[in-house]
Amino acid sequence: xxxxxxxxRLPGLVTEGDEAVFAEPWQAQAFAMTVKLHEKGLFTWxxxxxxxxxxxxxxxxxxxxxxxxxxxxxxxxxxTQEKGALSETERLERRDAxxxxxxxxxxxxxxxxxxxxxx
Amino acid sequence: MAHDHDHDHHHHDGDHSExxxxxxxxxxxxxxxxxxxxxxxxxxxxxxxxxxTRVGPRNGAQVVAKAWTDAAFMEKLRSDATNAIADMGFIGxxxxxxxxxxxxxxxxxxxxxxxxxxxxxxxxxxxPVWYKAPPYRSRAVSDPRGVLAEFxxxxxxNVGVKVWDSTAEIRYLVIPQRPQGTEGWSADKxxxxxxxxxxxxxxxxxxPDQVAS
Numbered sequence: 001x002x003x004x005x006x007x008x009r010l011p012g013l014v015t016e017g018d019e020a021v022f023a024e025p026w027q028a029q030a031f032a033m034t035v036k037l038h039e040k041g042l043f044t045w046x047x048x049x050x051x052x053x054x055x056x057x058x059x060x061x062x063x064x065x066x067x068x069x070x071x072x073x074x075x076x077x078x079x080t081q082e083k084g085a086l087s088e089t090e091r092l093e094r095r096d097a098x099x100x101x102x103x104x105x106x107x108x109x110x111x112x113x114x115x116x117x118x119x
Numbered sequence: 120m121a122h123d124h125d126h127d128h129h130h131h132d133g134d135h136s137e138x139x140x141x142x143x144x145x146x147x148x149x150x151x152x153x154x155x156x157x158x159x160x161x162x163x164x165x166x167x168x169x170x171x172t173r174v175g176p177r178n179g180a181q182v183v184a185k186a187w188t189d190a191a192f193m194e195k196l197r198s199d200a201t202n203a204i205a206d207m208g209f210i211g212x213x214x215x216x217x218x219x220x221x222x223x224x225x226x227x228x229x230x231x232x233x234x235x236x237x238x239x240x241x242x243x244x245x246x247p248v249w250y251k252a253p254p255y256r257s258r259a260v261s262d263p264r265g266v267l268a269e270f271x272x273x274x275x276x277n278v279g280v281k282v283w284d285s286t287a288e289i290r291y292l293v294i295p296q297r298p299q300g301t302e303g304w305s306a307d308k309x310x311x312x313x314x315x316x317x318x319x320x321x322x323x324x325x326x327p328d329q330v331a332s
Contacts, residue, residue, distance in 0.1 A: 021171050021245050026145040028171070031245075032163040033149060035212060040157055045213070049287035053234040065252035068236070073144060086151045094147035102138045111136060113150065 027069040034076055042083050051075040175244035176315035178209045179292060182242055183318065184310035186219070187297040197221070200292065204242060213290060214241035220283060221294045222320075227278050228293045229267070229320030231259035232285040239290035243318060250319065260284070270321045293317065295324040 022028040038045055055071040055078075056063070063071070080086055097113055104116035138146065152158045182204055186193045195203040200219040204210075217239060220228040232238065233256050238246040249255050258266050263280040267273075274280065283291045295317040301309060311330060316322030 022167075026142050028167040029145050029149055029163065031170070032166045033152060033158055035166055036158045036162060037152070038212070042157065046287040049235055049237060052236070056235050061253040061257060063253060065248045068248070068251045070141070073141065073148075076148065077144070080148065080152070085155065085157055086148075090151060091144075091147050094151055095143045098138060098143050098146045098150070102136045102143075105136045107136050109136075111138070 023066070023069075027072075030069060030073045030076055034072070037080070037085070042085055043079055048075070048079065051079045170240075170245055174211070174240060176242075176313075176318065177310070178207075178244075179239070179242035179315070179318045180310040180313035181306070182207060182209065182292065183294055183313045183324075184306040186294055187309055188304075188306045193294075196294070204292075209241040211241040213237070214239055216289050217242070217292060218283075218289055219292050219294050220281070220320075222296045224296075225278055226281055227267075227274055227320065228281050228283060228291070229259060229263055230283045230285060230291045230293060231256060233257070233260060237285035237287060237290060239292055242292055243315060247315070267321065270316060272321070272323060293320040295322075298324050298326045300327050 022031070034048065037043065038048060043051075052072060052075045055075045056068075059067065059071055077091065081088055081091070098111070101113050101115040102111045105111045149158070149160075149163075153160055182196070185207065186196050192203060195206075196219045200217040201215065203219075204214065204217055220230075222228055232250075236246050236251040238250065255266065260282055263282050264274070267280070285291060295313065297309070298312055301312070312325040312327070314322050314325060317324045
């Protein structure tokens with residue numbers, strides 16, 4: 001019944017330690033947006049679970065646990081698009097706008113959209 | 120205006136900022152959803168704070184301790200866990216359809232979500248990393264005793280292990296067995312014995328000795 005040691009010691013099954021709820025702030029943001037969009041009725045929780053499961057399944061069994069919120073984010077991008085909350089073009093343009101704004105912002109200052117046109 | 124997470128950007132080209140690819144994607148989503156009125160930044164912050172500080176396994180421990188000390192509550196938990204738990208004030212998302220599964224002399228219960236990470240948030244908070252990881256999700260079903268051994272749990276041979284696979288609709292809470300030597304303990308004191316893992320089924324409730332040491 002017991003498996004060989006190398007199979008049993010699969011990475012990711014860290015059984016001890018009370019980890020922080022979120023490893024990085026963006027994970028918390030992605031989590032909270034999902035809950036709020038569900039509350040708003042953009043999707044049912046079953047639809048969300050299906051979207052997240054699909055991302056997790058596509059990543060395969062060797063996907064490290066640390067990537068969990070990456071899968072979450074990809075699922076959120078897809079479901080907001082499928083449900084018509086925003087389009088892929090809008091999302092990619094906005095990503096680029098934040099990139100330009102960040103690069104135009106002096107280190108230590110808050111990053112604001114349009115910062116590159118303001119100086 | 121979306122929030123800034125100073126820890127997300129780091130030095131670049133001397134005196135300018137740069138956001139990671141992931142942070143850019145999250146900011147893009149968030150700023151668009153805020154503009155379109157789908158989410159409110161203050162509400163996002165409040166929700167995050169709730170899950171980081173106020174919702175966690177202590178809630179579930181109170182449910183278990185009450186079940187150990189109040190037979191009528193245990194009965195209600197068996198027949199309608201959702202409402203029994205809601206009556207204690209633990210209401211919220213992912214707790215809408217709760218089922219309590221009770222460990223006995225001959226059955227040990229263990230909970231997994233093989234597809235993703237469904238978990239009873241109102242009573243346990245958000246799931247630990249290992250719960251979301253592929254090894255646990257696959258092996259909890261194929262080799263539950265091996266998984267339990269890695270968590271340091273050795274069950275007698277005559278105890279069967281029942282694995283419950285969560286769904287988007289149904290969430291399970293394991294009611295561990297009340298440890299020996301706790302006769303006369305108050306519910307509050309008993310709750311200190313109830314670990315998060317004991318309510319997922321990857322652990323047992325602590326014994327009075329384990330808490331004292």
